[in-house]
Amino acid sequence: MSVLEIKNLTTTYGPVKALDSVDVAVETGQITAVLGANGAGKTSLLRTVSGLVKPTAGTITLDGTDITGKPTESMVHRGMAHVPEGRGVIAELTIEENLRLGMRGAAKRPTDTPAPVRTLDDAYQLFPVLGDRRNAQAHTLSGGERQMLVIARALLARPTLLLLDEPSLGLAPRIVAQIFNLVRALVNDSGLTVLLVEQNARSALSIAHTGVVLNLGKVVVTESAEVLQNDATLRHSYLGF
Amino acid sequence: MQHFINVLLNGITQGIVIAAFALALVLIFRSTRIVNFAQGSQAMFTTYIALTLMNNDFPYWVAFLGALAAGFIIGAVLERVVIRPLEGGMELNIVIATLGLYVAIQALAAILFGSDYKSFSSPVGVQGFQVGDLNLALTPTSIFVICTVGVVVVGLTLLFQKTQLGLTMRAAAFDGEVSRILGVRVSHLLTFGWALAGLVGSVAGILVATGSFIYPSYMESLIAFGFIAAVIGGLDSPIGAVVGGLILGIVNSLVSGYLAPGLVTIGAFVVLIAVLLLKPGGLFSSTQARRV
Amino acid sequence: MQRLLGLNLVRSLLVSLGVLVVGVLLLESTDAYTNTQLSSLTYFTIAAIGLTALTGLNGQISLGHGALMAVGAYTTALMLDTDSPLPFPVIALAAIVMTSLVGFVVGIGAARLHGPYLAGATLAFAVALPSVALYFKGTFNGEAGLTVISPRPPEWFVSFIDAVSGEFATSSKYVAYLGLFCLVIALFFALNLGRSKIGRHWRAVRDQEVAAEIAGINLGRTRVQAFVISAAYAGLAGAVMAMVVRLAAPTVFTLVLSLSLLTAVVIGGLGSITGAFIGSAVLVFLPPLVTDLSTDAKLSDTQAAQMSPLIYGIVLVLVMLLAPGGVMGTLSMAWRRRRARRQLTATPTKKG
Amino acid sequence: MWPGSHSPATRQSGRTRVTPPIEPDPQPSPSGGEPRPHDPGRPASRYLAQGVTVRFGGLVALDDVSLAVEPGQVHGVIGPNGAGKTTLFNVCCGFVKPNAGSLTWDERELNNLHAHDLAGLGIARTLQGVGLFPGMSALENVMTGAGVRSTSGFVSAAFGLPRARRDEQALQERAMQTLSDLGAAHLAPRYPGMLPYPDQKKVALARALVSEPRLLLLDEPAAGLSEGEMDELGDLVQQLTSRMSVLIVEHHMDLVMRICDQITVLDFGQVIARGTPAEVRDDPKVIAAYLGAEVSAGEEIDTAVLESHGTTTKGA
Amino acid sequence: ACGGGDGDGGGGSDPGITDESIKIGGHFPLTGVAAPGYSEIPLGHKAYYDFVNANGGVHDREIEFIAKDDGYNPAKTTEVVNELVLKDEVFAIVGGLGTPTHQAVTNFLNSEGVPDLTVSSGSILWDNPEELPMTFGWQPDYESEGKILGQYIAENMPDAKVGIFGQDDELGEDGAKGLKQYVEDQIVAEVTYVPGNTDIGPQIAELQKSGADVVVGFNVPSYTALSQLVSLKLNYKPEWLVSNVGSDAGLVGSLLEKFSEGAVKGSSPLTGLYTTAYMPQSTEADDPWIQLWQKVWDEYGDGSPLTNYKVYGMAEAYTIVEAMMKSGEDMSRESIVDTFEQDGGDFTGPNYVPFRYSEDRHAGIGGMKVVQLQADGTTADKTPVLKTDVGDAEIEEFTDSANTPPESGIPSD
Numbered sequence A: 001m002s003v004l005e006i007k008n009l010t011t012t013y014g015p016v017k018a019l020d021s022v023d024v025a026v027e028t029g030q031i032t033a034v035l036g037a038n039g040a041g042k043t044s045l046l047r048t049v050s051g052l053v054k055p056t057a058g059t060i061t062l063d064g065t066d067i068t069g070k071p072t073e074s075m076v077h078r079g080m081a082h083v084p085e086g087r088g089v090i091a092e093l094t095i096e097e098n099l100r101l102g103m104r105g106a107a108k109r110p111t112d113t114p115a116p117v118r119t120l121d122d123a124y125q126l127f128p129v130l131g132d133r134r135n136a137q138a139h140t141l142s143g144g145e146r147q148m149l150v151i152a153r154a155l156l157a158r159p160t161l162l163l164l165d166e167p168s169l170g171l172a173p174r175i176v177a178q179i180f181n182l183v184r185a186l187v188n189d190s191g192l193t194v195l196l197v198e199q200n201a202r203s204a205l206s207i208a209h210t211g212v213v214l215n216l217g218k219v220v221v222t223e224s225a226e227v228l229q230n231d232a233t234l235r236h237s238y239l240g241f
Numbered sequence B: 001m002q003h004f005i006n007v008l009l010n011g012i013t014q015g016i017v018i019a020a021f022a023l024a025l026v027l028i029f030r031s032t033r034i035v036n037f038a039q040g041s042q043a044m045f046t047t048y049i050a051l052t053l054m055n056n057d058f059p060y061w062v063a064f065l066g067a068l069a070a071g072f073i074i075g076a077v078l079e080r081v082v083i084r085p086l087e088g089g090m091e092l093n094i095v096i097a098t099l100g101l102y103v104a105i106q107a108l109a110a111i112l113f114g115s116d117y118k119s120f121s122s123p124v125g126v127q128g129f130q131v132g133d134l135n136l137a138l139t140p141t142s143i144f145v146i147c148t149v150g151v152v153v154v155g156l157t158l159l160f161q162k163t164q165l166g167l168t169m170r171a172a173a174f175d176g177e178v179s180r181i182l183g184v185r186v187s188h189l190l191t192f193g194w195a196l197a198g199l200v201g202s203v204a205g206i207l208v209a210t211g212s213f214i215y216p217s218y219m220e221s222l223i224a225f226g227f228i229a230a231v232i233g234g235l236d237s238p239i240g241a242v243v244g245g246l247i248l249g250i251v252n253s254l255v256s257g258y259l260a261p262g263l264v265t266i267g268a269f270v271v272l273i274a275v276l277l278l279k280p281g282g283l284f285s286s287t288q289a290r291r292v
Numbered sequence C: 001m002q003r004l005l006g007l008n009l010v011r012s013l014l015v016s017l018g019v020l021v022v023g024v025l026l027l028e029s030t031d032a033y034t035n036t037q038l039s040s041l042t043y044f045t046i047a048a049i050g051l052t053a054l055t056g057l058n059g060q061i062s063l064g065h066g067a068l069m070a071v072g073a074y075t076t077a078l079m080l081d082t083d084s085p086l087p088f089p090v091i092a093l094a095a096i097v098m099t100s101l102v103g104f105v106v107g108i109g110a111a112r113l114h115g116p117y118l119a120g121a122t123l124a125f126a127v128a129l130p131s132v133a134l135y136f137k138g139t140f141n142g143e144a145g146l147t148v149i150s151p152r153p154p155e156w157f158v159s160f161i162d163a164v165s166g167e168f169a170t171s172s173k174y175v176a177y178l179g180l181f182c183l184v185i186a187l188f189f190a191l192n193l194g195r196s197k198i199g200r201h202w203r204a205v206r207d208q209e210v211a212a213e214i215a216g217i218n219l220g221r222t223r224v225q226a227f228v229i230s231a232a233y234a235g236l237a238g239a240v241m242a243m244v245v246r247l248a249a250p251t252v253f254t255l256v257l258s259l260s261l262l263t264a265v266v267i268g269g270l271g272s273i274t275g276a277f278i279g280s281a282v283l284v285f286l287p288p289l290v291t292d293l294s295t296d297a298k299l300s301d302t303q304a305a306q307m308s309p310l311i312y313g314i315v316l317v318l319v320m321l322l323a324p325g326g327v328m329g330t331l332s333m334a335w336r337r338r339r340a341r342r343q344l345t346a347t348p349t350k351k352g
Numbered sequence D: 001m002w003p004g005s006h007s008p009a010t011r012q013s014g015r016t017r018v019t020p021p022i023e024p025d026p027q028p029s030p031s032g033g034e035p036r037p038h039d040p041g042r043p044a045s046r047y048l049a050q051g052v053t054v055r056f057g058g059l060v061a062l063d064d065v066s067l068a069v070e071p072g073q074v075h076g077v078i079g080p081n082g083a084g085k086t087t088l089f090n091v092c093c094g095f096v097k098p099n100a101g102s103l104t105w106d107e108r109e110l111n112n113l114h115a116h117d118l119a120g121l122g123i124a125r126t127l128q129g130v131g132l133f134p135g136m137s138a139l140e141n142v143m144t145g146a147g148v149r150s151t152s153g154f155v156s157a158a159f160g161l162p163r164a165r166r167d168e169q170a171l172q173e174r175a176m177q178t179l180s181d182l183g184a185a186h187l188a189p190r191y192p193g194m195l196p197y198p199d200q201k202k203v204a205l206a207r208a209l210v211s212e213p214r215l216l217l218l219d220e221p222a223a224g225l226s227e228g229e230m231d232e233l234g235d236l237v238q239q240l241t242s243r244m245s246v247l248i249v250e251h252h253m254d255l256v257m258r259i260c261d262q263i264t265v266l267d268f269g270q271v272i273a274r275g276t277p278a279e280v281r282d283d284p285k286v287i288a289a290y291l292g293a294e295v296s297a298g299e300e301i302d303t304a305v306l307e308s309h310g311t312t313t314k315g316a
Numbered sequence E: 001a002c003g004g005g006d007g008d009g010g011g012g013s014d015p016g017i018t019d020e021s022i023k024i025g026g027h028f029p030l031t032g033v034a035a036p037g038y039s040e041i042p043l044g045h046k047a048y049y050d051f052v053n054a055n056g057g058v059h060d061r062e063i064e065f066i067a068k069d070d071g072y073n074p075a076k077t078t079e080v081v082n083e084l085v086l087k088d089e090v091f092a093i094v095g096g097l098g099t100p101t102h103q104a105v106t107n108f109l110n111s112e113g114v115p116d117l118t119v120s121s122g123s124i125l126w127d128n129p130e131e132l133p134m135t136f137g138w139q140p141d142y143e144s145e146g147k148i149l150g151q152y153i154a155e156n157m158p159d160a161k162v163g164i165f166g167q168d169d170e171l172g173e174d175g176a177k178g179l180k181q182y183v184e185d186q187i188v189a190e191v192t193y194v195p196g197n198t199d200i201g202p203q204i205a206e207l208q209k210s211g212a213d214v215v216v217g218f219n220v221p222s223y224t225a226l227s228q229l230v231s232l233k234l235n236y237k238p239e240w241l242v243s244n245v246g247s248d249a250g251l252v253g254s255l256l257e258k259f260s261e262g263a264v265k266g267s268s269p270l271t272g273l274y275t276t277a278y279m280p281q282s283t284e285a286d287d288p289w290i291q292l293w294q295k296v297w298d299e300y301g302d303g304s305p306l307t308n309y310k311v312y313g314m315a316e317a318y319t320i321v322e323a324m325m326k327s328g329e330d331m332s333r334e335s336i337v338d339t340f341e342q343d344g345g346d347f348t349g350p351n352y353v354p355f356r357y358s359e360d361r362h363a364g365i366g367g368m369k370v371v372q373l374q375a376d377g378t379t380a381d382k383t384p385v386l387k388t389d390v391g392d393a394e395i396e397e398f399t400d401s402a403n404t405p406p407e408s409g410i411p412s413d
């Protein structure tokens, strides 16, 4: 069954069509990787799903409910968490305050959803540097440390659907691996569903179940990750490796 | 000795009123990152509402609460009708819009309530205390004013530092988009921020008026001083606003009492520049953001 | 020809001359009262151009330009207050230099400040400076201020006006012409600077200070430079204002003047010189217009007087709501949109 | 009154005090990397950072770090997040004043370096974001990068004198040339906000290159680029070495390993390894602190390795 | 009345005057900080002109009066006076209010040859026939008032320690200058306030510290109220003498009413305060002049109570109408100025002491009396009517009996 069904979705910025009749179905408990060149519309897709951008056409269904055009604020309570592109920390707040904001999302969620990151301590265990600096303002963090903060904050919301926009951006290879592992472990252990946007197609496909390739706002390929990884023609023409 | 004490006391009472007004400016700044020039006009208008209530034989306290309610509502309405559509555009545009409101509301008050002086009585008396031979420039009204501002500051500080609501308000002000992703109802909070500022502004308006008299432009001098105090305090922190207000009030009083009353505004300028040269973000600003 | 037009010098000269010609035509074709309004427009526009350079190009907010105008105006008043005053160009230059010096000092402080902190500091400057006139009564004559005897129109001017319109040149008219000349010169320099490397560096600092710094632009120095230039404009505007108002007094240079300048710059369209013209025109012509309309509508003088700020305030809010880019911003946006639409409709026909 | 620009000479005699050459400390000199053959067209300047220490409050972001960028080389700086790489960059270009340590360029010590002195010294840097000027066309953006080189001053600008015009024209031509060198000539009239991310990066790079620097500092230039674009970037950087040295911070190991001549590895603000890519890649300390097991196609991730390393905390 | 020298100055040739109408105007702060109080003065003018118009006008001409708002800002004064003179083409400017504001336009008015009559300010600047031949003051100058108050103190409170509380402009300065002529050695403190800054605590504290037991205030009414409030706060109870400008008993009293704790019920909070009067005040309901003003205001006012500001406006208007009447049917700008210079000294308005108008003086009312406010709100005379002038002019008793208003309420020609 698909948690998230995107049908015929079109999003425009003035004259620019960032998404053009996009259809994506995200299966429960799976990782769906959205790939594509720069400017393909990946970020726009995530932003439209979480309501930051209003689509011009199409529908988005979450758990059978139509959420098209619903306010972003309500998404957290529906079990969606979004890691935005480019380190969306609230720079003026402390690290702990950022995390506490993440926990608000969990407050209205059923407590029985399995989640490995439930408390601030869990988050600090995951990324110890955050614990060390918990009372520092987030703008003092390095680029990678901010990325960790954003990911931890999203997990604290105990989501059932996680939207990840380039989580590996600016992270050291070891941390990338750690995060990818963590995501996969979450999917396996607690039934989390993930919509993952990545530039690093190779790594993304290594943990994804399905790959969706966007080009100029259109879905050009929807295939299982295995097929995509193994089909050299597809890889070369769309993913450049 | 008596003179010094009285100049100081006078500075404190003046300062605390400036602080009350600066608090309202800080609240707006926290929620919208702009300076609301209409704040003084809003406060003036709600004070007229209070006066109208009092003239219709409502007791002071009812009028006070009435003005607070009116301030709250006016703040919310202005945010929804004027400020909201401008958000996301240039900050200067909002500033100019608040300048427009400042002028328009003042004119409206003159039309509705007349432009003559009206006295605004105090619930607790305006005669100074006497301690032995010492005549203190302190009246029951001053004490009432100081206590009221104290309550407001403590309340606001608790709200912002200790409550979830305060945290989400700050988050909404700093980064609307990220806050929305985290489930914060940003638009409601911004309206609430303006409403709360309107309420605090009304408090300032009434406190200035209490035991004195009002006319449509009676808050005018407070706009500049309130703004300067807020900047001295760092624009971001309620405590900063109070400290800024007190510093300004005391400096003004000392300059007036020991140098020349004509130098008051220059004194204020010098204090502000001195503070900003030491700390370009004001006294209570957090450290400068990392740039790269 | 193309090459000639490409030269900044030639382009700015043409525009400035155009404004001069239009200005003379306006002055000679309108009645004496409109003439005085036009002289107000000249000083207002000069100051607005200076402020639009500072705020529009360099991104610094100033709520203190009214006070800088005061420096220019007082300098002018003091220099005219002798039996044989120096010629106006010298006085204007002195006003510019004095104001630039003050602007330099303020600018050094301002260069470290940002947004609302800068606004607060300049606002404090605006309320503080008039007190200097109150304190040094001997020189500045306190609250009453210095009266300015407008210079007598020289012979050649009288005969020039006589030749143009066959009318007698009053000193008001002479002042209007002086204002116009100052405006044209101010415009000429503004056009050149805006299009030059200097203007580009100002915008760079406004847009992305870190990147500007890396590109070798000294942030502090550039900000001070912009502030000084802008102050020079305010000084010239103050000199003209002193002659138009015939007085330099603290009550002339209130905070309201500074705020009006900022308002003019924003409602005209931030960063645009044409916008500075339009915004100034709105501020000069709108209030009397509203008062007149209200009086025509049988309101009492007092009510009419109160209508003027009411309508003015509402207009400000409405302009911001309906035309957030100011007049010029909105026009150019509409034009760009129209062009884009035309391109969109043009493409299919090409294909077909 | 306000000279709008300065020749490099005035700039150096300005705020940056240039002291006579000092003998560089031999310690940080590279251990391996074969220096490229020296020919007259090649850059000859060496950038040295010695004993750089930076503290933020109680936190030691850099602890006695030294590094040498040899002429014409690409020098990589890698290390875990928060290791101090960006801070080191910021020291190198004057945004952060080190608590201790010295910088040497062109055999002269840079005292009290200010960021705006860089361009005059022949050093350019890109920002971790993109940092373009949104209110200017791409061409103007690039022209700004070379502004300090033009000599016409305030007066000629104010009067619109032909001299200023000539300068502007020359500048414009150079900016155009730099854009076309990067294959981005078509972007010239467009505004950054309307450009796709890789194009913005190109403009930013052109802005850095237009001043013809002899040292280029690149902070995470490949972030957000696809693999194909990353390859292009690598080629480009390698071409640049004929004209300048490059100091690069990057987390993409493929790129780093391919283009760097020398690599310095930071961890907790200290240099834990340095050498050629091959040396560094196999250094167990580097693997433990930074590389871990890289995720690659078809390969099962060795979670055990990761967990056993954990993420160590950092002394504050 | 005598016409201009040329004799051909027909009514039609000057701007603003036709066979049916005379257009006049003035500038007043109708909005802004100075509006409270002052904005009522043009209402008084208007009501009186309406009354005159309803009773046949001036030589069959209707008076059309335009009040323009200058917000007490000289830059705006210039604008609106330009508008009045150049666009509305008024015959004369009347009652222009404020020293810095009006100062901005005197040169213009004089060079344009526009009569600039009854300036609403007690500055001595308007008395300058050489350079400002068209400009005429109206109310007594502040210096003369200071002298009269000074003499009263010197004579009646010779041991008092005197403090001065003055506005930081010519009101405070000229007043103090006059005062010091008589009580220089009694003065123990002199403080000033800047209009707009309502924090006068330090100044009053300074007066208290100096031990002044008599304080003379040269200030506007709002600052009288403020100084009373601050004194109350400091338990400071000197004798107060306040210049006429600031002693509007009706206004100040109503402002203070609510704060006068423990005062005898119904008594004015200003009881005992000394001030001066140069014409009957609105509280003197029995005075024939006040009865006239009351009648005019009831008929042509806006229904609000009669205040001293409105009385002031009507009295100025009376002077204007009287001058117009006396200028005759073929009035011109030149002839009305002539009337002021020739007949101005004999104008028959409510002022106790005549105007000092003549060919070489353009100063207004030449004297006043010192009065004290009583508990019932009326005033008691403390001196006879005194006549004096600026500089070292003597203070003399003025014994001529006061004018009474004409039956019709309109001055005759």
Ligand SMILES: Nc1ncnc2c1ncn2[C@@H]1O[C@H](COP(=O)(O)OP(=O)(O)OP(=O)(O)O)[C@@H](O)[C@H]1O
Pocket: A013, A016, A017, A018, A036, A037, A038, A039, A040, A041, A042, A043, A044, A045, A085, A199, D194, D195, D196, D197, D198, D224
């Ligand atoms: N706010 C915006 N206004 C106008 N155009 C936009 C905006 N955001 C994105 N676009 C345009 O929409 C298209 C899709 O952008 P999007 O950011 O979704 O791509 P992406 O696949 O996420 O790219 P990247 O890999 O660079 O993150 C691009 O052409 C981009 O320029």
Ligand SMILES: Nc1ncnc2c1ncn2[C@@H]1O[C@H](COP(=O)(O)OP(=O)(O)OP(=O)(O)O)[C@@H](O)[C@H]1O
Pocket: A140, A141, A142, A143, A144, A145, A170, B290, D056, D059, D061, D079, D080, D081, D082, D083, D084, D085, D086, D087, D088
């Ligand atoms: N202004 C500051 N105040 C406090 N701490 C700071 C400040 N700037 C940087 N730091 C800290 O110093 C350390 C080094 O930061 P730096 O940005 O140099 O790391 P980095 O190596 O660039 O990391 P990344 O790869 O994540 O970008 C980090 O722990 C960071 O949080």
Ligand SMILES: [Mg+2]
Pocket: A042, A043, A044, A085
């Ligand atoms: Mg993206």
Ligand SMILES: [Mg+2]
Pocket: A142, A143, A144, D085, D086, D087
């Ligand atoms: Mg970094």
